[in-house]
Amino acid sequence: MNASSHSTAENSGLLDFAAVLARYRRLLILAPLAAGSLALGATYLMDPIYTAKVSFLPPQQQQSSSMSALASLGALSGLAGGLSGMKSPGDQYIGLMQSVNVQDRIVDKFKLMDVFKSEFRFQARRSLEANVRFALGKKDTMIAIEVDDKDPQRAADIANQYIVELRRLTNELALTEAQQRRVFFEAELKRTRDRLTQAQLALQGSGFNPSAIKAEPKTAAEEYARLRAETTAAEVSLQAMRRTLVDSASEIQRQNATIAALRAELRRIESADNTVGLSDYVSRYREYKYQESLFELFSKQYEMARLDEARDGGLLQVIDVATKPEYKSRPKRAMAALLTWFVTGMLILTGLMVVHLLTTIRQDPANRSKLDRIRLAWKGD
Numbered sequence: 001m002n003a004s005s006h007s008t009a010e011n012s013g014l015l016d017f018a019a020v021l022a023r024y025r026r027l028l029i030l031a032p033l034a035a036g037s038l039a040l041g042a043t044y045l046m047d048p049i050y051t052a053k054v055s056f057l058p059p060q061q062q063q064s065s066s067m068s069a070l071a072s073l074g075a076l077s078g079l080a081g082g083l084s085g086m087k088s089p090g091d092q093y094i095g096l097m098q099s100v101n102v103q104d105r106i107v108d109k110f111k112l113m114d115v116f117k118s119e120f121r122f123q124a125r126r127s128l129e130a131n132v133r134f135a136l137g138k139k140d141t142m143i144a145i146e147v148d149d150k151d152p153q154r155a156a157d158i159a160n161q162y163i164v165e166l167r168r169l170t171n172e173l174a175l176t177e178a179q180q181r182r183v184f185f186e187a188e189l190k191r192t193r194d195r196l197t198q199a200q201l202a203l204q205g206s207g208f209n210p211s212a213i214k215a216e217p218k219t220a221a222e223e224y225a226r227l228r229a230e231t232t233a234a235e236v237s238l239q240a241m242r243r244t245l246v247d248s249a250s251e252i253q254r255q256n257a258t259i260a261a262l263r264a265e266l267r268r269i270e271s272a273d274n275t276v277g278l279s280d281y282v283s284r285y286r287e288y289k290y291q292e293s294l295f296e297l298f299s300k301q302y303e304m305a306r307l308d309e310a311r312d313g314g315l316l317q318v319i320d321v322a323t324k325p326e327y328k329s330r331p332k333r334a335m336a337a338l339l340t341w342f343v344t345g346m347l348i349l350t351g352l353m354v355v356h357l358l359t360t361i362r363q364d365p366a367n368r369s370k371l372d373r374i375r376l377a378w379k380g381d
Helices: 003-023 025-045 065-071 074-084 090-097 100-109 121-130 152-172 177-204 210-215 217-242 250-270 278-312 333-363 365-379
Strands: 050-057 132-136 143-149 317-320
Touching (some): 025 333, 050 152, 100 121, 100 152, 143 152, 217 250
Antiparallel strands (some): 050 143, 132 143
């Protein structure tokens, strides 16, 4: 078959299909119109749905003053690096609002089990999820909440209640960097306080006067060392004096009295219970000073974290408060009618094309035998 005959066949097929369309022109016009009219009428039987919207900015994770100070603390700087590398909190806050904790409180507050005619609480939660949408901005991290409801006032109240519940939950949980640091240092401060108390008790049990230790442990250690040094010096002087003087000399007697007084003072200091050596005291004193330094460090960081938390921890910046919608969001009557009209017209047009194609195939004797073989093969013969 040459090109001219092939083109002629195509034109003939198009003309035949145009004839079919002309034959069923009323169906093509009236059926979509009737379907669109029915769809338009059906929208008047549907309850109108109102949509309320609230938008807010979640607390931003930022480098606070205490984080800068924490980063300069050597070994603890790893904590600063771990906390400062947190991701954007937008998805986290959306997850909190979708939690069962928040949903159940909203279901109970607005009696949604009765509204949705739900027998079980999980059914009410599913209906609530189907009527709520969360959107997170890609550039500005702003979170928008849209709530659909038949009652416009209830839609606005539910949207605003999500903000209330989110604030409550963020106050109970450690989400921001400042809150996490506050929780960390609060726990460390408690443990260090306990260890400091134990170190102080151990230091007091090392054989030194408790009142002196309470006043200043370093003074007690230095006093003990001074007395031992003076005693040693006095004994050395006594040995030197004995080389030239007899034991009955007044100088020897005075030196013996001085040494006896120094030894008595040492015995008084060492006479406490559980007496141990000076080396044990030094180790206990060092442990005490170490725990004391940690306690002071954690106390400062805890207070700075509390200040940062009070400054930016949990402040949700509401941009648009949900108000009562003035007009329904759906059903969109014109859109429903036009869409039904278009879909119905396309379905009828497709059906006519298929019928015309099958009719054309059957009319060709060469194709008739092929159709018979297909029919027989389908039946299994």
